[in-house]
Amino acid sequence: MTQESIRCIAFDMEGPLTSQDAAFELMGLAPGGHEVFRAISRYDDILALAGRPDYEPGDTLALIVPFLLYHRLSVFHIERLAESAPLVKGAVETIAQLAGEGYQVFCITTTYEQYARRLAQRLGLAAERVACTSFPLEEVATRLTPDDIGMVTRIELALRQQDVQEDDARLQALLDSFYWKQLPGTPLGNAVASVKPIGGKRKVGALAKLAMSAQLETSRWVVVGDSITDNAMLTTVRDAGGLAIVFNGNQYALECGTVGVASMSLADLQPLLRSWEDGGLERARDFVSRSAKDAEAPGAHYHWLAGVDIAEALEVHARLRRQVRQEAAGLG
Secondary structure, three states: OHHHOOOEEHHHHHHHOOOOOOOHHHHOOOOOOHHHHHHHHHHHHHHHHHOHHHHHHHHHHHHHHHHHHHOOOHHHHHHHHHHOOEEEOOOHHHHHHHOOOOEEEEEEEEHHHHHHHHHHHHHOOHHHHHEOOOOOOHHHHOOOOOHHHHHHHHHHHHHHHHHHHOOHHHHHHHHHHHHHOOOOHHHHHHHOOOOOOOOOOOHHHHHHHHHHHHOHHHEEEEEOOOOEEEEEEEEHHHHHHHEEEEEEEHHHHHHOEEEEEEEHHHHHHHHHHHHHHHHHHHHHHHHHHHHHOOOOOOEHHHHHHHHOHHHHHHHHHHHHHHHHHHHHHHOO
């Protein structure tokens, strides 16, 4: 089989395939959990944008481990969320159609393995086609000590204070102390350190492994993402000459893509993909140019992102992102 006959596409899960943010909803099962998660998600953005060594966008999934353990949330709760997660319109049909046309369809997601693999089943994706975050929850749950419980109680109460939620400097000082001074060397700190979410550069690593397995160089891949956890993957594919699609993305993602697709349905990727198949980036850009319309017009919106001002795209994507993702739209 030649490279010309191989077609591969990799989707982020949360955003392009499901409108739900699994970690946000999982934390929401605990009293005040949504407030705590929003604070930690903001802290995650602060660390990622500051370029903290060995920290990647999406490491929120490691940072919330103390709170999941404290509130005794389990694999059962994670899998139940995956069972009921709303799928983006057209996701199942688009994946099936792409597979029927010969695409190798993959998913590279930051979310926990217990959630990702169950949701992948609903989408018709085989487990071996999913790269996700390993989370040995039952094992790490045994490590919680009375001292750990006291630390988590204090930090959770502090995070729910309005002055902390509204002041990034206070938030960072509080959580820097908790995660990088109090936790290291404790059983709970070791549990947090054992979770390595697939975000940022780790998504690039996962993509490289899949590309090697599929025997297709990155320049011929299509990737679909929407948030800061996808920025390195999108940038890698865009810069290699592949097709980096941002679907209902936020600014972090739009700055890193080739093309933006703002839509209520994943099926609206299809005409863009046909153009890409027929004539690469040149034909894809022609399609985007022909599809231009007023920002308030109904239906799908396509924007060329590479090397241009994204202000117009950002406005349209923000509107569609709110409609599709609702509460999760403002995260990461």
